[in-house]
Amino acid sequence: MIGVVVITHGNLSEHLVATASMIMGDSENVIPITFSSRDSLEELREKAKEAVSKYEEEGCLILTDLMGGSANNISVELMNGKNIEVVTGVNLPMLLEAVGYREFADSLKELATRVQASGIKSIINLKEFFEKRVVKKT
Amino acid sequence: MITVKFLRIDDRLIHGQVIVGWLPSIKPDKLIVVNEKVNGDFMRQELMGISVPPDIELEFYSPEDIDVESMTEDTFILVASPEDALSCLKAGIKPDVLNVGGMHSKEGKHEIFEALHVDSIDKKYFEEISGLGFNSVFQPTPLNAPVQMGDIL
DSSP states (O other): OOEEEEEOSBTHHHHHHHHHHHHHOOOSSEEEEOBOTTSOHHHHHHHHHHHHHTTTTTOEEEEESSTTSHHHHHHHHHHTTSSEEEEOSOOHHHHHHHHHHTTTOSSHHHHHHHHHHHHHHTOOOHHHHHHHHHHHHO | OEEEEEEEEETTOSSHIIIIIIHHHHOOSEEEEEOHHHHTOHHHHHHHHHHSOTTSEEEEEOTTSOOGGGOOTTEEEEESSHHHHHHHHHTTEEEEEEEEEEBOOOTTOEEEETTEEEOHHHHHHHHHHHHTTOOEEEOSSTTSOOEEHHHHO
């Protein structure tokens, strides 16, 4: 099974993973990695390396929170030449898609594309959305 | 001698606190990373390039080879260590603010704050920096209260 590793600032990843299990039930091979301002980059790098090393064969999707953030910078180093894809800007719909779709995905690359699309699709300004619908109808 | 807005010491270089905290607050027109490793690492440069807002120009130098001519008064300089900060000052850069953001835990370093760890070598560089007449201020994000390095070292 493709592994999903969520790496974020603070404890966001743990809460995202716990919240996803609340909605979809517990699933295996979803690993949250947290880091605080006290941790050195070396510690974060080691934690991340250990997590992704379990999925060398089947591949690993890393979800990070902030483009340019430390979690993301470390993930890009890991991605180099390995069976790893990294998608930034993680939100709950993306994690749900990653966990729910990975069994059906033809490849890690396809899963990453799906997860990215689900994140973008999930962000909607609802007032604007309804205003546009009213305009269309009249 | 060239005056620039901000020089920050942060061993993570470009990361969340810089992108979300300092860039919107300082509003530089140019961000310069002075770091030996990054200067020779095209992939890290590319990654930094897409992390920084497109209206901020990004340049890279090795601490031994800083081009002061390319700097403007709205320049933001990032270095990873007090040693590299000292190289910038010796190259003739005069920052309005010398900010200390993050120096993380490493073997042999003593913790002052959770994001500030120093050893005797770091202290020596900070002394040299203050000997040149520059005040270093520890402040990880714009929302943290500034602390004079002279008071805590």
